[in-house]
Amino acid sequence: MEDFISKKTDRKTGIPNLVQLLRGQISSSELSSLLLEVYQQKSEDIQPAALLQQYRQNIYVQPADTDMIDMLEKELQLLRFLRQQQYEPVELSPVAQFGSCAAVGTVSQKKIITALRHTEVLADATNSLALHIADLKQRGIATAPGERLRFCTVHRHIRAMQLPSGKGYTPHFKIACMVAAGKDTGNFDFELTTCAEQMKHIYYLLHTLFNITDIYFKIQPRSGYKNGRALTDALMNYLSSHLPYKIISDDAPAENNYYKGIQFKAVVQLDGNEIEIADGGFVDWTQQLLGNNKERCFISGIGLSLLMKLS
Template sequence: MQAILDKIAEKAGSDLVTLLAETLTGSELNSLLLEVFDRKTASMRPADLLRQYAINRFVQPSDTDVIQLRTKELAVLQLLQALNFTPLELSPVSLLGTSSVLGSVDQKKIISATRGTEVLSDATNAMAIHIASQQQLHSQAFSSFCTTHRHIRTPPVKVKGHSAHFTIACCVSAGTDTGNYNFETTAITTHFTAIQRILKEIFDIDVQYFKLQPRAGYKNSEQLLETITRHLKDSHPIQVDTTVSPNAYYQGIQYKAVITHQGNDIEIADGGFVNWTQKLLQNKKARFFISGLGIEYLSRIL
């Protein structure tokens, strides 16, 4: 990457990256990029598109059974709605910086676009911004939302059955700290129950256990883990990985939902507490819990 940037800077005769990133205003950069892309496409021919299609993994369709996947998506949303999650239909793009500013994800892993947008790579980030913009957290009310969305990410695929773009069921719960970890225990119980029911009732597979992983960045993390473990032990199968890991993404607790398929343990869902609404609303009492479930991957392997 740096070699390419150096080559471009040499051609331009200046520090082009600094000029574009720090000197131009957002509207100036957007106008420039629109003109650049307009000129680039003006010289392209249909044969060029076909050649690019053969080598660009981001634009090729998934090989999943689309009817089965859509049927499962609808069933998941209907079940979640019955469990008091409000379904949302998100835009295919989110604000530029949605993943890197909130989730500390490298922007190079995201497909950035013009007009202040990026291709949506994580629906939970976008839902956090939507909820904060609607001032859902200005009261102490507990609220939950869900969606199914096709995500796209740029890092090379390393796991068989994974692809550059994929559909995930995403759930979030928002609220305010009212003491005694009331939000935390309610949110994690709500999500674990939803995941168990989705897997059992829609995919006919059981959760073997939920793995709780302590994470830094949460006040009294040990007490949080102890409270949640005690709260869940009689209602959900849990295991605790006591290795504390610094994590810029999750705060306090991260979890994995583990299933067994053909003798192999698979981490099919992932989630935890994040501080995104705290940042967005500048309110230390704001609380947010997220979950992502790989429903396309499930449809493929089952």
């Protein structure tokens, strides 16, 4: 697709390798200024009737189909609960730093709505929270040595990708997120305790806010983590002795390079169907951002919009 677009652009402009020239010959600031001018001029050509027609055809700009007041009430209860559990709520910007998903994760920039001024529309709040944590740590204004940083948020995400089949999926949606960060202290202590902690909070929220009683968790091994098999075994043993929930091991999950070492999923029974409504796991983003393999980061998210529609 990229090669097709490049060739088409070259043909229409008469400038060979235009995409590569724009990438390599001008700075990001210059490119941003150029595109700002192009879009300024194109906006002057838009007529109101055409604007309305474009609005009707653009799936990314349509309002959400959830009860706004009910959603806000749920968000407030959720954030108050997580703050009581030492997860500090953060009001994130509607845009993220350009490359927030692609630079440290495995997400293609084509799945992100790229904006100007070195930004992109926020597609994953956990990436932005990890950046916030790395910034605090690098500037030396984080917590005391050995103490963990915990943040949470509820944010509307939007992703430019093919939607999954089934009821309730839309291009933009609310997700409740938790991110915890700390340092490796040996014996998988951070990974085990943080995974159990976030699973416990997710179970409570699903049960209390949405009155869901049929809930269980799946633990899935992932690549990219030294001693990953030992981590999975240690986690299953730890969870079985610390959490009273049904927890199963899924040793042959579908391919996923987003998480490292371990991933968990919360599965609920709604209207006779099993729905994977929340997930989480270990990521190496703070390791990459700070250049320190001792850094540890664990994230999770709950699909609030989907829950509101299905429960």
